[in-house]
Amino acid sequence: ITKHIIRQAIDQLNSTSVTVETIRTLMNETASKLPEYSIVMQFKGIGPQLMAEIGDVTRFTHKGALTAFAGVDPGVNESGSYAQKSVPTSKRGSSNLRKTLFQVMDVLIKTMPQDDPVYQFMDRKRTQGKPYYVYMTAGANKFLRIYYGRVKEYLSVLPDPS
Structure with missing residues (x-):
């Protein structure tokens, strides 16, 4: 049996x-049928799952909107003249996107691509003694800002399909 x-x-x-x-x-x-596919696949550790989770980048007005959508932006704790300096992330966005981003960050940590700016940033935070969750979230935030900038720039130079 x-x-x-x-x-x-x-x-x-x-x-x-x-x-x-x-x-x-x-x-x-x-x-692969999406116009930004070629530029997105140049990132290390990326697959179509991340593209599916983010969707159309042009719907975000600025990079902060994308990081807020992912929930990897710093939260806010203010009242009157008091403003807390270190606050946890908002986590108000897509949990599936956050999970996918952490998988991408994990690939970067494991493969250690020395020429990748996100890996360099996370490694610097790690050597500063930051906790795992802090440097992974900061890396995800930086990655999304770079992703947003590159994809928006690439889409802006493509010829108009109409």
Whole structure:
């Protein structure tokens, strides 16, 4: 019976793996039709999942709007003349986007691309003794600001499709 249960579990894992690969392929095919695909795929650790979570970058009026949407912007704690200097992130945005961003930051930490500005920034924060969550969130914030700037700039130079 144990042998049969283990075989069933292996079959289910293999089936799940095939399904995930099929979905990943479909996501990549769909994302490759977007105009910003070529510039976004130049980022390290990025896949179509991040593009899907962010959506159309042009709907954000500025980079702060994108970081707020992701919930990796610093929160605010002010009252009268009091303003707290160190506050936790707002977490008011998309939790799925935050999870995807942390996966991207994790790839950067593991691959250590020395030429990547986001990795350099996170590594500097890490060597300053910042806690894990602090430097990962700060890295995600910096990444989104760079992502927003590059994609907006790229889309602005594309010829108008109409």
